[in-house]
Amino acid sequence: MKDTFRHKGKRQQLAAIVEAKGVKDKKVLAAINKIPRHLFMDSSFEDHAYQDKAFPIAADQTISQPYTVAFQTELLEIKKGDSVLEIGTGSGYQTAVLCELGAKVYSIERQRELYRKTKVFLSKIGYRPKYLSFGDGYKGLDEYAPYDKIIVTAGAPYVPNPLLAQLKIGGRLVIPVGEDVQVMTLFVRKSAKEFEKKEFGDFRFVPLLEDKN
Ligand code: SAH
Secondary structure, three states, X not given: OOOOHHHHHHHHHHHHHHHHOOOOOHHHHHHHHHXXXXXXXXXXXXXXXXXXXXXXXXXXXXXXXXXXXXXXXXXHOOOOOOEEEEEOOOOOHHHHHHHHOOOEEEEEEOOHXXXXXXXXXXXXXXXXXXXXXXXXXXXXXXXXXXXXEEEEOOEEOOOOHHHHHOEEEEEEEEEEEOOOOEEEEEEEEOOOOOEEXXXXXXXXXXXXXXXXX
């Protein structure tokens, strides 16, 4: 598990690409520049780690495209100390970005293999999310609710009600909604019953699945 100057150089280029695509938040760009993405992937993909692309990880899942990770994170407007619920831990890359921004991260994964592997890996490279859960993201994580921010990193056919319910007033939910193609959607909770909704264009994710393996 090495992080060389060559990796660092490629990472700087990746952050520049993500910035050129429109991400402005300096802290998000700094996180992309800092996190050794190649370590989150199978070593056979190492040469591709600093391309702005999604790649396969275990259990038929993917590590999201860096631009998508940055775009979603920017929409969350993370402040240090925010409690953030992530649905779809996957490789843990998005989790690491949230940790870099000073968030208290709670993350749920429904594939046992990924849950186990990522839990060990994140602590090995020094990231300390508050809690990693093996479970169903459609239900959210009531124990630690309400959250300042919630991010869904798989394509949701609809917006699960528990996620809206577990958001603080003033909180933000970023979720890609749709079947084959997803519309990046932001919900801001204005009051107990009122949510403001904004849409940010098309993205493609692996699906948010209902039944646990
Ligand atoms: N954030 C991840 C993205 C992984 S892809 C990363 O940066 O690598 C989406 C992940 O969501 C997959 O790992 C998939 O297993 C998981 N997932 C799908 N349906 C889920 C559900 N209902 N609850 C929790 N996780 C789910």
